[in-house]
């Protein structure tokens with residue numbers, strides 16, 4: 001060994017560096033493992049909800065059963081396996097298919113959630129002889145699993161196999177529209193004013209500090225604020241996308257202001273100087289030279305604020321958006337629910353079939369959030385100019 | 388000779404730190420005037436007073452008088468934006484807008500309603516780029532971003548952009564210090580040509596540059612104007628000891 005380059009402490013220092021590296025790596029592995037565990041747990045629990053069981057049973061339709069639809073299938077033989085919701089909906093089905101009148105044929109019907117859970121190999125409350133019957137029907141090809149379009153078309157229901165996520169997806173979209181319509185213009189304008197126009201004095205400094213603090217306030221307080229101001233004072237209807245959107249806008253506003261300010265700050269001052277030296281007004285410089293450069297950063301901030309607001313439940317509980325909503329709302333003043341609130345509601349239901357719906361709802365929400373973040377990253381990559 | 392810009396006992400404070408201690412100076416029309424002096428002596432500060440760029444910095448106090456053609460640029464009711472249209476500026480670092488070459492030149496004249504969109508504007512863009520000696524190099528790529536040009540080309544684009552608004556005076560703060568010798572020479576030649584149309588004031592750390600292109604030279608030291616006269620006089624026969632020490636490299 002050539003001792004010329006020997007440093008006495010080097011081995012020890014290197015060992016220290018190595019140890020630190022391993023600790024840091026372990027932290028990374030742990031956090032990735034948590035995520036992977038959570039995600040796989042959700043997929044295992046939730047993938048079942050994307051299919052739904054149908055059974056082929058004789059359905060008798062005549063004047064009487066058309067009126068009292070619960071009599072359309074033989075109560076004793078098949079009653080336990082057909083969904084009450086399907087029978088209830090028979091009246092409407094008959095309007096579309098009048099040729100079913102006065103027939104007694106085997107038809108595909110939506111299965112009861114217990115049968116559905118049995119088919120999916122999950123806990124159920126079927127009795128042994130019922131299980132035997134289902135197994136026989138399975139052999140005869142009278143049991144089928146189909147893509148669960150109910151989940152993506154309907155709202156909540158007290159009948160698990162008939163409950164869907166769509167009402168809350170629509171509710172979330174409507175709420176977010178209101179949030180963005182309020183928070184983005186207000187936030188961007190505030191940021192432009194603070195960053196480009198306001199004089200740097202005590203007053204603006206205090207405002208800026210408070211905006212930063214606002215971003216750290218527990219979100220439920222915004223819910224209380226929304227309840228007090230929008231519902232009690234202005235009389236905006238409870239549970240509506242309007243009040244939910246306004247409440248979330250309060251919460252998103254500081255995030256959007258802070259990120260827009262950062263985006264404006266990152267525009268080099270030389271651009272502004274160039275504009276001033278040409279005799280341009282401040283507004284011309286900001287509008288045509290600064291804003292285009294700050295736009296990708298602002299957009300990214302807005303999308304991240306949107307994603308954050310989308311996953312928020314607490315403030316919405318305060319304004320009553322955790323309601324039982326069977327119908328997809330069509331106006332911004334209707335009572336609505338949102339995705340995380342729907343997930344929360346389902347997670348508290350006693351029926352087993354809601355467990356997979358809870359997990360499936362989480363997967364849908366996660367999917368949307370991940371896509372939003374991907375879009376944000378894509379936009380930032382695409383429009384970031386170098387100069 | 389016509390006096391274009393005149394300052395009288397110009398004093399400036401950044402907060403309570405004085406940066407200019409009463410500078411009185413006459414700048415002549417269609418000449419190149421160079422400002423030299425050690426770093427931090429107030430050359431840029433003085434230059435930025437001439438088109439009110441210091442107004443943009445908070446906490447600056449300015450006393451004294453600056454006139455353009457005899458009119459006080461700090462006078463009551465004088466809009467600093469209007470002043471800057473008459474007195475343009477080119478910076479040390481080329482700073483084209485991240486827009487097309489065409490838009491870089493056309494933007495300000497359009498905003499000032501000097502030309503209409505279309506042929507008139509095209510002509511102005513071509514004329515300005517020709518005057519800045521850039522036309523031949525960029526005429527086929529006017530729609531490309533100004534930031535794709537080389538440093539020297541970018542600086543000439545900035546000059547083209549400045550002369551497009553047809554100012555009377557062009558201020559240049561070390562316009563070649565970020566450029567290679569060849570680009571520097573191109574810009575120097577350009578400046579001697581431009582002085583036929585404009586009054587040019589240039590800050591430089593390069594004494595040879597001042598000697599080569601300037602008709603008049605002013606030497607600043609610690610916020611004071613030490614000496615100001617024809618360039619030849621300053622370099623061959625300086626009156627002040629400090630000036631001599633500086634140009635012979637004894638301090639700086």
Ligand SMILES: Nc1ncnc2c1ncn2[C@@H]1O[C@H](COP(=O)(O)OP(=O)(O)OP(=O)(O)O)[C@@H](O)[C@H]1O
Pocket residue numbers: 401406424425426427428429430431432433444
């Ligand atoms: N924005 C500012 N705020 C406070 N002090 C400043 C500001 N700009 C310049 N100064 C101070 O004013 C003095 C003069 O600065 P100035 O930039 O005019 O020097 P300069 O002669 O241009 O130097 P250089 O050759 O290095 O560019 C310096 O002491 C500097 O620290």
Ligand SMILES: [Mg+2]
Pocket residue numbers: 430431432560590
């Ligand atoms: Mg300087």
